[in-house]
Amino acid sequence: MKRLRRTMLFVPGNNPGMIQSASVLGADSVILDLEDAVSLSEKDSARKLVTKALRSWSFKTTEVTVRINPITTVYGPLDLEAMLEVQPDILLIPKAEVASIQEVEARISAYEAAKLGGEAVRTKLFALIESAAGVEHVHEILASSPRLVGVLFGGEDYTSDMGVARTMGGMEIEYARNKVAVACKVHGVDAVDTPFTDVDNHEGLLADARKAKAMGFTGKAAINPRQVGIIHKGFAPDPVEVRYALRVLEAMEEAEAEGKGVFSLDGKMVDAPIIQRARQMVALAEKLGMVKGSTASKDEKNANDSLEGGLV
Amino acid sequence: MRVTRTAKAGTLESNDIFIMVSPSEAEGVTLELQSIVLAQFGRQIRETILRTVAARGVTQISILAQDRGALDYTIEARVETALDRALAEPGVIL
Structure with a gap:
């Protein structure tokens, strides 16, 4: 049976204490974040810290995902190059659209040819779909790299792109959630739902996790360690x-x-x-x-x- | 090689170490280390910092290190980042 990804927990990539404790927080996967959690002036510092941690620190059985910066920014290619040297389990590619996934795929293939004599890296990809175009092209995105093993749907950026308000009911992301979940099932990859941003609303989180499970998502992103157990409860079989x-x-x-x-x-x-x-x-x-x-x-x-x- | 610019990396949060490197008038490496675990791990932290500096080929530098219980890999990361910043050509994005 393939690995469970009920929870993917975001951890700031420039925080040594949180990186050290990431593997004991109970999440199936931790996302060491080089993008939104890191200020522009600290991109180099976070990239170096995550690289060193992946070389030296044991995350035990927890899957390690690294969210790099968008490949279209100056930081994205630097992140990708550094991460290929240490090969985390997963790279989470933000602002995923067909062109960005193809660009990442081409760079990884070039790295394999130049540095590994054609041998494949062990790292797989997750597409972070967080735009209207990304949602509409989810099938094409999933077909653009054989390394993709899942999609994480980012509801906050998606609603920002749509120019609509985020609500507790989540009606504004219903179409996107359904489309992503079905596309992932068609392509045989994991579908991970958007984080629930009200970290103190545990009942709301449980209901949202159960709703995501009912829609066909295989897991849900978490932004606080306290959310992990609640999401697992929401995704547990009855x-x-x-x-x-x-x-x-x-x-x-x-x-x-x-x-x-x-x-x-x-x-x-x-x-x-x-x-x-x-x-x-x-x-x-x-x-x-x-x-x-x-x-x-x-x-x-x-x-x-x-x-x-x-x-x- | 000598450092000609001052640069910093890291923070004073738990499990981290703050590193400031700056030009030194004197030959050699000058290291001022403060740590919450100086008695227990001072020698090991000092060795990690000096080894990381030597690996970069830097021989003339002044270093201030304020440790808050960082592991070896964090110390290496922060020292390397400070050195990268101090040695980078102006305008280069790290």
Whole structure:
């Protein structure tokens, strides 16, 4: 099963203390930020600090993403070149549009040819889609580099580009969210939802995370460590649904043993889509340690201790 | 090589180190170190700073370092940034 990205937590790239503690905050991925969190006068300093941290510091099992500056700025190419030397897990490309992803792809390919004898870097890409054009061209963006493994939707810049107000209800980003989530599913990559900016509104965050999950997002960005557990709760499978999925798989095995092609459970016919969904749900629940006897790591089980319903 | 301009990097926040490099009239490297963990790690911090300066080939410089518990890689990053800034050609974007 591929890596979970329920949370991607932004960490300022010029703050040594926060970088040091990034791996113990519980996020599936941390985004060391060289863009908005760093003033223009400190771009060089942050780039150097992140480079040194990636060479020397252990982030343990936490995925490390670095958000570089837009490739169209003077800092973007400098960031990209420095990051290719240390190869984080993911590079988050801001202001993503077809041209910017193609530019990044070309620069990485040139680096591989010049410095690695054609060998591929291990770093994958995430597109930060945060403009009207980016949303409208999301399919073309996702087709513009084979290194892309996901999209992060940036609702604040998107609404700024649209010239509309951000509201709690989020009606103004509904179309973009739906479009990004569906496109990511089509291309088989992760869809990570925009951060919830009111860091003290935990109930609002939980509701927003559940809404994102219902739309098809695989995770949500976080801007404060306190948001991580809440988002994980929002993206956790419902124990009632997990129990039903387990029963579906049990009934399927029995039906197969009896040579039945189609079977029913609780009076309802079970067909291939229901079985596929049950398999996905059980696989995720096992990964999160929600199923007794699963092989989830201690960290993952601890992270889910607060789940409603506990082990199934 | 000698430094001809004053430059700074880092902050006085926890886990960071503030570095100021400036031209020195005398030959050699002059280092003034202040640290919240001077008794425990003063020698190690000093060695890290001097090693980083030597790796850049700088032999005539004055350094003020105010440490707030920075790890080795942070010390290296801040010293290298200060040196880059002090040695950069005017107008070059770092």
